[in-house]
Amino acid sequence: MAEEVILLDTWPSPFGMRVRVALREKGVVFDLREEDLSNKSPLLLKMNPVHKKIPVLIHNGKPVSESLIIVQYIDATWVRQSPLLPSDPYEHARARFWADYVDKKMYSGGRMVWLSTGEAQEVAKKEFIECLKVLEGELGDRAYFGGGRFGYVDVSLIPFYSYFYALEASANFSVAEECPKLVAWAKRCMQRESVAKSLPDQYKLYDHMLERKKIQEQ
Amino acid sequence: MAKLKIIVSATSLFCVRIEWALKLKGLEYELIFEDWSKGKSELLLKSNPAHKKIPVLLDDGVAIAESKVILEYIDEKWKGGDLYPLLPQDPCERAQARFWAQFADDKCLFGTWGACCAEDALEKEKAVEAALESFTYLEKQIEGKKFFAGDKIGYLDLVVGWIPHWLGILEEIGGMKILDAERFPSLHEWAQNFVEIPLIKECLPPRDKLVNRLSLVRSSAPNKP
Numbered sequence: 001m002a003e004e005v006i007l008l009d010t011w012p013s014p015f016g017m018r019v020r021v022a023l024r025e026k027g028v029v030f031d032l033r034e035e036d037l038s039n040k041s042p043l044l045l046k047m048n049p050v051h052k053k054i055p056v057l058i059h060n061g062k063p064v065s066e067s068l069i070i071v072q073y074i075d076a077t078w079v080r081q082s083p084l085l086p087s088d089p090y091e092h093a094r095a096r097f098w099a100d101y102v103d104k105k106m107y108s109g110g111r112m113v114w115l116s117t118g119e120a121q122e123v124a125k126k127e128f129i130e131c132l133k134v135l136e137g138e139l140g141d142r143a144y145f146g147g148g149r150f151g152y153v154d155v156s157l158i159p160f161y162s163y164f165y166a167l168e169a170s171a172n173f174s175v176a177e178e179c180p181k182l183v184a185w186a187k188r189c190m191q192r193e194s195v196a197k198s199l200p201d202q203y204k205l206y207d208h209m210l211e212r213k214k215i216q217e218q
Numbered sequence: 219m220a221k222l223k224i225i226v227s228a229t230s231l232f233c234v235r236i237e238w239a240l241k242l243k244g245l246e247y248e249l250i251f252e253d254w255s256k257g258k259s260e261l262l263l264k265s266n267p268a269h270k271k272i273p274v275l276l277d278d279g280v281a282i283a284e285s286k287v288i289l290e291y292i293d294e295k296w297k298g299g300d301l302y303p304l305l306p307q308d309p310c311e312r313a314q315a316r317f318w319a320q321f322a323d324d325k326c327l328f329g330t331w332g333a334c335c336a337e338d339a340l341e342k343e344k345a346v347e348a349a350l351e352s353f354t355y356l357e358k359q360i361e362g363k364k365f366f367a368g369d370k371i372g373y374l375d376l377v378v379g380w381i382p383h384w385l386g387i388l389e390e391i392g393g394m395k396i397l398d399a400e401r402f403p404s405l406h407e408w409a410q411n412f413v414e415i416p417l418i419k420e421c422l423p424p425r426d427k428l429v430n431r432l433s434l435v436r437s438s439a440p441n442k443p
Binding site: 093 | 268269277280282283284286287288290291294295309310312313316317320321355
């Protein structure tokens with residue numbers, strides 16, 4: 001049966017990036033459709049009526065929403081190539097736990113750094129760096145969070161690397177100085193074609209974020 | 219001595235999910251109770267340094283935290299043969315179950331808690347409206363089914379299993395009404411069926427303990443129930 005795989009996405013979304021990386025790791029051919037969030041398509045509204053958010057994966061007409069749920073679905077559906085989750089139940093749970101940690105901390109933490117100023121930004125920056133250090137601690141001396149293999153936690157976290165430049169510029173700090181092992185991990189991931197193709201240029205992202213900030217402040 | 223232990227609090231709805239899952243799998247376990255009056259135990263801080271929260275499952279000393287992560291771990295490790303399945307096999311159905319579990323926790327549970335804690339009348343009204351909208355989605359999911367997982371309970375039933383016993387108390391102490399039997403007939407019926415299951419019922423904490431604990435948490439700071 002011919003597979004139809006559509007991804008509703010927006011290029012700056014770290015959540016969309018996760019799905020792009022996962023699909024490319026699996027060698028899945030997909031139709032990437034860029035949404036305009038100020039004018040959501042009827043397809044998006046139909047396929048994710050609850051949240052009306054991207055990313056949404058539509059596989060043979062059936063929608064799957066929420067980026068980590070989509071990545072797990074991709075892993076369970078296209079099993080032959082690049083397993084993202086370990087088969088050992090404990091390692092599997094460990095991967096789920098850390099992806100959940102990334103979900104709980106990175107987006108909101110990064111957003112606080114970006115949007116706040118002065119003393120509030122200093123506090124946000126400290127908390128954000130603390131989270132990065134916790135993640136760096138979990139990585140340890142391994143090549144990837146998945147051990148020797150690029151996996152689920154790597155997919156969940158790597159999109160946020162594209163935001164580091166913007167956050168560093170905004171709050172005057174260096175992730176490489178604070179968490180050198182984490183940056184080394186990120187650069188290692190960027191050498192994978194799936195990641196390089198799925199993450200936007202960090203300077204382009206920074207310009208885009210500045211534009212959005214200007215619009216929001218008007 | 220049980221190899222499986224759970225670090226719990228006596229009244230936590232997140233902890234009871236784990237007990238239910240282990241009972242469904244026919245597994246024996248021991249409960250290690252946190253005493254909040256003494257602050258967080260060394261064992262808890264060591265077992266879950268990232269979040270410092272309960273529940274934590276200790277499987278032969280190895281710690282797994284976050285209730286939905288623990289549920290999936292239990293289902294993965296003890297599966298096949300006669301063992302009770304929590305999640306469906308089909309990847310699409312699994313994705314659906316996970317989606318609704320996340321929705322139920324983010325919107326129904328935390329929506330209810332937010333409404334319960336809101337002091338300002340207008341704020342409370344808005345929060346209740348938002349919670350009602352979320353519960354409407356849940357009602358649609360259970361319509362025509364005995365349980366969320368079908369004829370028997372499963373993962374999603376366990377995740378929303380706080381509703382029959384905890385919601386009424388949150389409504390009472392928060393001065394609000396959410397689960398109206400007329401507005402949510404299917405959810406109401408599900409709640410009655412769910413809580414009558416012996417292994418579900420036997421894990422429920424006494425009502426008065428729950429009222430005291432939730433009232434205390436509500437008055438101190440609006441965090442997890």
